[in-house]
Amino acid sequence: FINHLTELQSITADETGISIGAGVSYSQAFDVLRDEIPSLGRLIDRIGGQQVRNMGTIGGNIANGSPIGDTPPPLIALGAELTLRSHSGRRTIPLEDYFLAYGKQDRLPTEFVEKVFVPRPAEGSHFAVYKISKRRDEDISALCGAFHLVLDADGKVANIRIAFGGMAATPKRAKHVEDALLGEVWSWATVSGVRDAFAEDYQPLTDWRATADYRSLTAKNLLTRFFLETAGAPAELRRFELEEA
Ligand SMILES: Cc1cc2nc3c(=O)[nH]c(=O)nc-3n(C[C@H](O)[C@H](O)[C@H](O)COP(=O)(O)OP(=O)(O)OC[C@H]3O[C@@H](n4cnc5c(N)ncnc54)[C@H](O)[C@@H]3O)c2cc1C
Structure with a gap:
């Protein structure tokens, strides 16, 4: 102590x-x-x-x-x-x-x-961290994902660092996802196309906080959330939301 x-x-x-x-x-x-x-x-x-x-x-x-x-x-x-x-x-x-x-x-x-x-995050870069737990207070994360993105003047990914807790035996970067995004245009086509790369970075466990499937799906969805927060909802997703409604 x-x-x-x-x-x-x-x-x-x-x-x-x-x-x-x-x-x-x-x-x-x-x-x-x-x-x-x-x-x-x-x-x-x-x-x-x-x-x-x-x-x-x-x-x-x-x-x-x-x-x-x-x-x-x-x-x-x-x-x-x-x-x-x-x-x-x-x-x-x-x-x-x-x-x-x-x-x-x-x-x-x-x-x-x-x-x-x-x-200090560079001027114009994007950073977000999301904690997934069942309660606001007094609850350990099922998973926690953090994203730090730098875009170049053409809207391409100049640098991205993604790290998760609750997805591996240690806090760990999603290097395969990062590599798949690097140099690509930060678009819905790019982001939806790299979701499966999470499986190469993480093979999460099932425990009483969440199943492995829940963790894997949520990690992908947090990348989507980060994209939506940084780029705004693209037409395909807006249509999906309307159809669901
Ligand atoms: C009710 C409860 C809820 C919690 N909820 C969360 C949560 O939502 N999210 C979360 O991330 N964590 C949570 N925790 C864990 C908590 O946040 C602390 O990380 C943890 O209890 C460590 O507390 P501490 O800083 O007092 O370190 P200690 O308990 O004093 O130390 C933890 C260990 O690290 C070692 N240590 C401490 N400081 C150093 C140092 N400077 N250098 C080397 N070794 C060191 C100690 O020797 C010990 O082995 C929770 C804990 C409790 C009790």
Whole structure:
């Protein structure tokens, strides 16, 4: 229990990004992130309940290494870097490299998580994170998906990072889906055409929160949701909605 270490409790923002000390509580992080990265702020506000948000820390959520911790997917999608510290110094690694396998993280016996640095999303880029759970509060995610998209001047995908929790033994990027989207026009034809690539990235489990089929379908649908939120509903989908109505 390290909540008394005030040196780990600072959160600072500048033009490059936001540096979050490992001991910063969810409530403290929410106060800053709701303005800096609103979608991430909204997610933090849905972790546990108010008591957990006041006591639980961003560092604990990461260090814990849970495949269903809510902060790693959005932080990985944003390209966050993790700083680990020990008596012999510090090292900084991409957050996604910290999660090696179920229950196994890249942390040496004497190391602790000191801070996480979240680069500020580029001007004009799109970022969103979606938590799927049965209740607003006090409910662990069945899955949690985060999307970070940069388009070029021609409306093509210049960069995309997609990361999910609840879909694998660790928080994990959807590299096959990302590769299928890279360089393509950000259109409904492109997005609907890459949905099946999720099966190459994730073979989720069935547990009491959700079935494997539910998780697989929802991951695809979250990509659709992200597309609709960034590009607006294309004609085919609007027609579908009208027919369904
Ligand atoms: C009722 C309840 C509801 C919850 N709901 C959610 C939810 O909706 N979403 C979600 O993501 N999580 C949820 N959690 C988990 C919670 O958010 C925290 O991630 C978890 O409890 C860790 O809390 P903590 O920060 O106090 O860390 P601790 O419990 O103190 O630590 C967790 C582990 O990480 C280690 N650790 C902590 N900090 C560091 C560090 N800086 N460096 C190295 N090791 C460290 C500790 O030694 C320990 O092994 C919930 C927990 C509870 C009890």
